[in-house]
Amino acid sequence: MTDATLSRDRRSGWAHSSRRVLSYCLLTAASLVMLYPLLWMVSSSFKPNDEIFTSVSLLPDKITLDAYVRGWNGLSGGFGRLFFNSLLISVLAVIGNLISCSLAAYAFTRLRFFGRDFWFALMLGTLIMPQHAVLIPQYVLFLKLGWVNTILPLVVPKFLAIDAFFIFLMVQFFRGLPRELDEAAIMDGCGPWRIYFKIILPLSGPVMATAAVFSFIWTWDDFFAPLIYLNDIQNYTVQLGLRSFVDSTAQSDWSALFAMSTLTVFPIFILFIAFQRLLIEGIATTGMKR
Amino acid sequence: MRARGPAGAGFRRQVANYSFLIPWLIGFFALTVGPIATSIYLSFTDYGLMSPPQWIGMENYVRIASDDPRFWTAMNVTFTFVLLSVPLKLAFALAVAVALNKGLRGLAVFRAIFYLPSLLGGTVAIAFMWRQIFSRDGLLNRGLEYLFGYDGPGWVSSPSTALYTLVLLAIWQFGSSMIIFLAGLRQIPQDMYEAASIDGAGRARQFFKITLPLLTPVIFFNAVIQTIDAFKAFTSAFVISGGDGGPIDSTLFYTLYLFQEAFVNLHIGYASALAWVLVVIIAFFTALSFLSARYWVHYDD
Numbered sequence: 001m002t003d004a005t006l007s008r009d010r011r012s013g014w015a016h017s018s019r020r021v022l023s024y025c026l027l028t029a030a031s032l033v034m035l036y037p038l039l040w041m042v043s044s045s046f047k048p049n050d051e052i053f054t055s056v057s058l059l060p061d062k063i064t065l066d067a068y069v070r071g072w073n074g075l076s077g078g079f080g081r082l083f084f085n086s087l088l089i090s091v092l093a094v095i096g097n098l099i100s101c102s103l104a105a106y107a108f109t110r111l112r113f114f115g116r117d118f119w120f121a122l123m124l125g126t127l128i129m130p131q132h133a134v135l136i137p138q139y140v141l142f143l144k145l146g147w148v149n150t151i152l153p154l155v156v157p158k159f160l161a162i163d164a165f166f167i168f169l170m171v172q173f174f175r176g177l178p179r180e181l182d183e184a185a186i187m188d189g190c191g192p193w194r195i196y197f198k199i200i201l202p203l204s205g206p207v208m209a210t211a212a213v214f215s216f217i218w219t220w221d222d223f224f225a226p227l228i229y230l231n232d233i234q235n236y237t238v239q240l241g242l243r244s245f246v247d248s249t250a251q252s253d254w255s256a257l258f259a260m261s262t263l264t265v266f267p268i269f270i271l272f273i274a275f276q277r278l279l280i281e282g283i284a285t286t287g288m289k290r
Numbered sequence: 291m292r293a294r295g296p297a298g299a300g301f302r303r304q305v306a307n308y309s310f311l312i313p314w315l316i317g318f319f320a321l322t323v324g325p326i327a328t329s330i331y332l333s334f335t336d337y338g339l340m341s342p343p344q345w346i347g348m349e350n351y352v353r354i355a356s357d358d359p360r361f362w363t364a365m366n367v368t369f370t371f372v373l374l375s376v377p378l379k380l381a382f383a384l385a386v387a388v389a390l391n392k393g394l395r396g397l398a399v400f401r402a403i404f405y406l407p408s409l410l411g412g413t414v415a416i417a418f419m420w421r422q423i424f425s426r427d428g429l430l431n432r433g434l435e436y437l438f439g440y441d442g443p444g445w446v447s448s449p450s451t452a453l454y455t456l457v458l459l460a461i462w463q464f465g466s467s468m469i470i471f472l473a474g475l476r477q478i479p480q481d482m483y484e485a486a487s488i489d490g491a492g493r494a495r496q497f498f499k500i501t502l503p504l505l506t507p508v509i510f511f512n513a514v515i516q517t518i519d520a521f522k523a524f525t526s527a528f529v530i531s532g533g534d535g536g537p538i539d540s541t542l543f544y545t546l547y548l549f550q551e552a553f554v555n556l557h558i559g560y561a562s563a564l565a566w567v568l569v570v571i572i573a574f575f576t577a578l579s580f581l582s583a584r585y586w587v588h589y590d591d
Contacts, residue, residue: 020392023394027394027400037419038406038410040419040423040429100313103314106310113304119315123314128576130522130569130572132545132569136325136332137332160321161317162317192306193306196310224549228553239414240414242415243418243529257418261418268409269410272406272409280401280469283469
């Protein structure tokens with residue numbers, strides 16, 4: 001730093017630190033406004049019904065878990081089944097995405113074959129193509145296959161690398177892995193599959209973790225695909241179940257609704273706490289949408 | 291290929307390498323190319339799932355343009371939503387990112403708090419919570435009554451305000467854009483600010499002459515992503531309106547109308563035409579932003 005800026009800093013020291021305090025105050029106030037709805041939802045789930053709309057306080061007068069019991073059993077068949085469904089679909093989606101997208105990304109970055117750049121350009125094209133162009137025929141296709149009202153339409157596409165975004169994410173990562181490793185392995189007589197399993201995958205922990213977490217969260221949160229493909233309440237995901245619970249409970253049992261709302265976002269919240277860095281870095285480096 | 295063996299070995303290598311792409315190729319043809327072609331075809335037919343599609347030429351498109359008031363309502367709702375939510379969301383995201391970028395301690399905590407809503411915001415639970423906040427007896431009206439003695443209307447049940455609660459919900463999810471802005475701000479060399487302040491440039495001037503121009507590529511990127519996303523918004527409108535885009539179609543997002551036509555009324559042919567109109571609109575706006583970029587986006591090299 002030059003002398004000029006030093007003296008400048010010293011002169012404006014007081015103004016500087018008071019501005020800093022102001023920044024903290026504004027940011028803290030903004031954080032509270034941002035978080036208040038969430039905290040209200042969680043705290044309402046612990047309140048008895050008659051207290052939710054009569055007090056704006058976040059702290060319940062008396063904490064009760066009744067709403068969780070009522071909510072859990074509120075939907076015919078219970079919420080347990082729905083949590084199992086959502087978990088199953090989300091885990092299968094993660095597995096499907098990791099396998100199929102890493103294979104494609106490996107082919108696009110490390111292998112040579114006829115038409116590779118052509119396919120790669122088309123893959124990038126699907127990245128920006130709105131889903132609406134394919135939505136209806138996909139539905140008709142799955143209907144004709146007899147897959148509607150099963151989890152297959154939600155899971156099988158993930159094994160076919162339909163989420164081009166993850167291919168793109170992995171392509172970016174694989175490009176950063178040193179090529180010397182592959183070349184050495186080829187010298188040793190390794191084929192492409194061995195290189196994929198023994199070299200690429202073991203080095204890809206970070207990108208796989210990012211893809212897995214986002215894949216899980218997006219599938220867990222997804223509402224549209226389950227809405228059109230799942231009809232029976234036994235097959236519902238938690239998002240669909242919560243929505244019918246909201247519709248069926250109408251105006252009566254708010255705290256049970258808040259309790260189930262809280263439960264459906266709880267897994268996401270846990271993942272957020274556990275993988276915060278990963279999520280934020282994933283967004284910062286790739287500009288992911290959420 | 292570097293190692294040139296006999297032709298047979300090269301071919302085997304090609305096949306072996308192609309095999310990695312098989313899942314993607316199957317998905318690409320069965321779930322992307324095939325459906326695109328099918329939906330173009332279906333958009334020129336009258337099809338209701340029960341009987342085979344009947345070719346009716348341009349009729350669906352003519353009806354959309356000239357004889358479908360709900361289409362124009364949906365367009366109006368969607369454009370209002372996009373034009374309000376995207377600029378406001380980006381403005382908030384940028385303002386908070388700039389405030390966070392001053393080397394404050396606790397940056398990670400604030401960043402996490404501001405990001406959390408965008409991670410949860412698309413869920414049914416949050417949409418339902420939002421509905422409760424802005425309902426007649428909801429949290430907002432309780433608060434207004436408590437603070438000012440004002441008895442507010444039912445914000446989500448009134449056609450004149452329902453859409454704005456959805457705009458607010460979208461703005462509340464500014465976190466992911468903020469993170470991208472923060473990453474962009476980090477790229478701006480600190481010595482530019484030092485040089486500017488030696489030259490006597492104030493903070494506002496620094497912001498408009500250094501920060502904003504150097505950040506235009508990131509602003510552009512965020513604007514494109516958020517615009518496309520806003521056109522596709524569905525879940526929150528569906529849950530808050532109870533699935534029908536009400537009250538009196540005031541939250542009838544284009545996607546909601548499309549959903550109703552395709553999966554409730556089973557007007558598959560007509561809905562396919564509606565879907566293509568949306569795709570063309572999104573493509574048009576994306577192309578427009580890329581064309582406009584050369585006039586306002588500042589690239590270093």
